[in-house]
Amino acid sequence: MSYGEGVRAVYAGAFGAAPWNEAPNRADAYMDRLGSDVTRPGFTAAVALEGEEVLGWATAWTTxxxxxxGRCYLQVAAVLGEQRIQQWLxxxxxxxxxxxAGRGRGSGLGARLLHxxxxxxxxxxxxxxxxxxxxxxxxxxxxxxxTPATHPAPSGASHAVFLGPRHPARAFALAPCDHRNRGAPPPCVLPTSVRALRASTSGIVRTLVVGTGRRLSNSPHW
Known part of the structure; x- marks a missing residue:
């Protein structure tokens, strides 16, 4: 299985389930989009492999x-405002x-890919x-x-913006899970699979392949 086939399979399994419930053809559409995403300025990606099997992946680029x-960016801009958009994002x-992938969840793999x-x-x-x-x-x-920078209603169709652990603006964003903020709202109740990240220092990944920019875009496996 090539990396591309593995990426597609993981996408279909992850986003075909609730709460996304995407149709099977959305995985094909994502693979088409990924072909152009790799040309974006600052594009970077990580692929987690066990042997030659793709267990997870992450992509990022420069905003x-x-x-x-496009997409949901107008909504984000409306909530944060022009000044924060320019300074923060x-x-x-x-x-x-x-x-x-399903069998990789709760192992710390997602956190490693994000990092x-x-x-x-x-x-x-x-x-x-x-x-x-x-x-x-x-x-x-x-x-x-x-750190959450926006606090949309969980029942709505909106999106939440998060700032990374070292983002210089995170001190200006109030986290709704922090009882010191916003009148002590109820705490986040973490599912068991997410709680496992606290104690996990390594997952089932045997190989973490990280590529950036043109090197990854030229890879026949991606």
Whole structure:
């Protein structure tokens, strides 16, 4: 199995399930998009392998200026405002996708992939967004020490923005899971698979292949 086939299989398994419930053909559409994503400025990716089997992957790139208007970016801009968009997000490392195969979840693999695509950002300016309805994903990023910069209603169709652990603006974003903020809201209740990240220092990954920019785009396996 090539990396491309493995990436597609993991995508279909991860995003075909709740709460995303994407149709099977969305995995094919993602692979088509990935072919152009690798040409984006600052593109970087990590692929987790056990032998030749893909167990997970993550991709990231540099958020351009001006701030994009497609997908759900307009919603993010409306919530954060122009000044924060420019200071916090534009020019920063944006984690676009992260997915782990079913048998790799709860092993710490997701956290390792997230770290792999952000660790080389010297200024720490990394961010991502994820659907507000994805409760497990929200708690995963909170446990990984990412700070929510927006606080959408969990029942809505909006997205939550997270700032990375070393992002210089994280001190200005209030985390709704922190009882010192916003009138002591209820704490995040973490699923067992996410709690395991606290104690796990290594997952079942035997090989973590990390490539950046043109080297990865030229790989026949990706």
């Amino acid at each position: 351009p200026r001006p701030f994009p208007s 534009c020019g920063a490392r944006e984690v676009d996708e992260l997915a782990v 792999a695509v952000t660790e080389d950002r010297a200024d720490g300016r990394c961010w991502l967004l994820t659907p507000a309805r994805a409760a497990d994903a929200l708690c995963f990023y909170a446990v990984a020490d990412w």
